[in-house]
Amino acid sequence: MHFLKSMVGRKIVMAVSGLMMVLFVVAHLLGNTSIFAGPNAINAYAMKLHELVPLLWSYRVVMIVMLSLHFFYGIQLTLENNKAKPQAYTVKKSLSATFAGKTMIWTGLILGAFLVYHLLQFTFQVTNPEISADRNLDPLGRPDVFHMVVLTFQKTLISLIYVAAMIALAFHLTHGIQSFFQTLGLNNDRTLPVIIKSGTVAAVIVFLGFIAIPIIIFVGILKG
Template structure:
């Protein structure tokens, strides 16, 4: 606990929790893309998760703690950095920075709001039409995730929100990857450009994977 009181300890916690979240995101996008197999694909994936029983809730609890720590320390470190420089520079020169780096706190907070929206919509089924029918439509007992997702992304506003959030996710992950390595002391001027390229590639793959689902549903390639 004493480590978490220091700036270095909190930065390390941010790096580790960020890495865990990226691994979770990778697994999540792979699971979501099972929708391209058809109703049997993503519905079977959902049933598999449900069959984990208590283990699923343990994973959810761990991820909740990881997510809260990442957000909380991210806000704390940002406020501390701003407090340490209460007066803006008369002439500010960003020698090595990117749009993603300068907007990390903004993209992070917007993604926080999106995660809350996403959980309410696709996990707790808030605002989902015909919930009772969907719950009985697949194998008589399991929730029909395929129909819910296709129906949900049939609304343009849901697609726009999702795509916008995934664009922000691209920026957040792309910078977060190199920030993680820098925090661990594995970065220098020689390898930093390579880390930036790898981070952008990883973020692009994840973002395209997520975005492809609502877009292909919207254009009618994935449909009921």
């Protein structure tokens, strides 16, 4: 309990929960790329995931806990930082003074809102029920995730929402990765430039990987 009351303790919780979510995002991106191999690949992949019920639910519970901790302490630390602004700035001037650093709370809230929308869309499939994968099975009787995703990103507004959310993700990740190393005390004058560069490069790769899907579908390269 004392650990969670201290600033350092809460920052470590933010760093660890953030890392778990980054690992999820990378795994999710790799899984999503199966869409480029066509309907069979992504429908088989989705089916496999859903068959691993105990594993799927254990990971979901862990992720819900991580997300809740990250959300709660993220808001709490931002409010505390804002109250003690002059001090906060002198302590971590180099990283927090960037655009990505100053907008962490906003990009985080945008991602939270995006996640709610995304889960309603692809997991619960309630936003566009007419193209729901669970209601439209493929010729092999599996939920047709391929057509659900393709028909979704043929809609302009939805594609725009995704690109906007991925921009927020890129900024959040850029600062988040740098902040992770700062919290663990791994940054010094020598490593800081390398950490800043690698964080930015990693965020750009994730960004490009995710927006490739709506863009390739929207411009008609990948069709249903």
